[in-house]
Amino acid sequence: MSKPGRTILASKVAETFNAEIIKSVEEYKKIHNDQGPLLVGFLANNDPAAKMYATWTQKTSESMGFRYDLRVIEDKDFLEEAIIQANNDDSVNGIMVYFPVFGNAQDQYLQQVVCKEKDVEGLNHVYYQNLYHNVRYLDKGNRLKSILPCTPLAIVKILEFLKIYNNLLPEGNRLYGKKCIVINRSEIVGRPLAALLANDGATVFSVDVNNIQKFTRGERLKLNKHHVEDLGEFSEDLLKECSLDADVVITGVPSENYKFPTEYIKDGAVCINFASTKNFSDDVKEKASLYVPMTGKVTIAMLLRNMLRLVRNVELSKER
Numbered sequence: 515m516s517k518p519g520r521t522i523l524a525s526k527v528a529e530t531f532n533a534e535i536i537k538s539v540e541e542y543k544k545i546h547n548d549q550g551p552l553l554v555g556f557l558a559n560n561d562p563a564a565k566m567y568a569t570w571t572q573k574t575s576e577s578m579g580f581r582y583d584l585r586v587i588e589d590k591d592f593l594e595e596a597i598i599q600a601n602n603d604d605s606v607n608g609i610m611v612y613f614p615v616f617g618n619a620q621d622q623y624l625q626q627v628v629c630k631e632k633d634v635e636g637l638n639h640v641y642y643q644n645l646y647h648n649v650r651y652l653d654k655g656n657r658l659k660s661i662l663p664c665t666p667l668a669i670v671k672i673l674e675f676l677k678i679y680n681n682l683l684p685e686g687n688r689l690y691g692k693k694c695i696v697i698n699r700s701e702i703v704g705r706p707l708a709a710l711l712a713n714d715g716a717t718v719f720s721v722d723v724n725n726i727q728k729f730t731r732g733e734r735l736k737l738n739k740h741h742v743e744d745l746g747e748f749s750e751d752l753l754k755e756c757s758l759d760a761d762v763v764i765t766g767v768p769s770e771n772y773k774f775p776t777e778y779i780k781d782g783a784v785c786i787n788f789a790s791t792k793n794f795s796d797d798v799k800e801k802a803s804l805y806v807p808m809t810g811k812v813t814i815a816m817l818l819r820n821m822l823r824l825v826r827n828v829e830l831s832k833e834r
């Protein structure tokens with residue numbers, strides 16, 4: 515059987531940001547003794563995905579002119595102190611911690627230890643609250659842009675590249691009429707992603723192991739931020755019903771043997787997987803129009819873009 519669909523690689527999407535990032539780093543170097551901004555990564559676990567991700571961040575950031583310092587912490591108990599030291603070190607521009615560290619709620623605490631001025635992943639409570647409340651700036655004068663968490667932001671940028679965002683519509687409504695389903699509702703990716711897409715006008719079905727929810731801005735987008743409705747407990751029937759209605763299917767299930775059922779995909783839907791494992795079967799393109807198998811490269815581009823935005827925000831706040 516011929517497969518009508520096409521694979522789009524994250525590297526293609528990431529490329530569209532490279533020139534802008536490299537140019538900003540060069541300008542930065544001109545006024546900082548030829549040194550690029552410094553990103554510090556903390557690795558305090560043996561998680562292979564985190565280790566690999568750390569290697570990619572290092573390679574990509576250095577190739578674009580940033581300085582990158584990986585600090586491996588053997589004893590997790592010393593991580594908090596090490597973060598605080600980096601917070602107070604003026605030579606450090608950005609900080610990221612590779613998760614999971616403890617693999618429980620203590621990780622959420624550690625996220626908040628990174629000061630928001632250096633939080634390249636956009637995990638600080640202030641940034642999340644702005645995202646959930648559809649607030650795009652940090653200040654009243656709309657000069658300092660809020661930071662968005664990099665994986666949800668990467669998926670938005672991928673959807674823009676795939677022309678799911680309709681730029682004939684006003685900014686902030688460009689997903690009006692689109693239906694998306696997100697299989698993952700973690701606090702790091704799935705829930706903020708569902709909120710972002712709904713804030714941009716989409717109807718979003720948000721799925722986790724327990725239940726399925728619907729995120730929207732109400733009928734005809736009458737609300738100025740999303741609200742959430744419970745559709746019911748998780749069941750294959752409900753999942754199938756929501757999926758067959760969706761123009762976009764986004765998966766992030768961290769499990770080697772999970773496969774999203776191809777028969778739940780609407781003909782011509784767009785499929786995106788952000789999990790480290792392949793969540794779609796090989797026959798996905800019999801149904802999907804566009805298929806993005808991994809998103810990591812765009813996530814890293816967004817990380818570096820966030821880093822430059824933080825540097826700019828620091829400079830702008832000094833000016834006043």
Ligand SMILES: NC(=O)C1=CN([C@@H]2O[C@H](COP(=O)(O)OP(=O)(O)OC[C@H]3O[C@@H](n4cnc5c(N)ncnc54)[C@H](O)[C@@H]3O)[C@@H](O)[C@H]2O)C=CC1
Pocket residue numbers: 563665697698699700701702703704721722723724766767768769772788789790791808809810813
């Ligand atoms: N590409 C990227 O930039 C990034 C990728 N990741 C990857 O994304 C994946 C997910 O990471 P986290 O969100 O941190 O994981 P997590 O374990 O915190 O969350 C997993 C979510 O999936 C849901 N889920 C699990 N099995 C399910 C099933 N059978 N049906 C429906 N829902 C199910 C859970 O209820 C939960 O909401 C991992 O593979 C991780 O490595 C994470 C961060 C960035």
Ligand SMILES: Nc1nc(=O)c2c([nH]1)NC[C@@H]1CN(c3ccc(C(=O)N[C@@H](CCC(=O)O)C(=O)O)cc3)C=[N+]21
Pocket residue numbers: 524525563564567610611612613614635665788789790808809810811812813
């Ligand atoms: N604080 C924190 N932030 C993270 O974003 C984070 C983390 N901790 N811990 C580990 C997980 C894992 N993760 C992935 C990144 C890229 C791909 C990915 O698919 N990357 C390449 C794979 C291909 C290659 O080998 O080059 C790609 O998309 O092209 C997958 C998973 C981020 N994580």
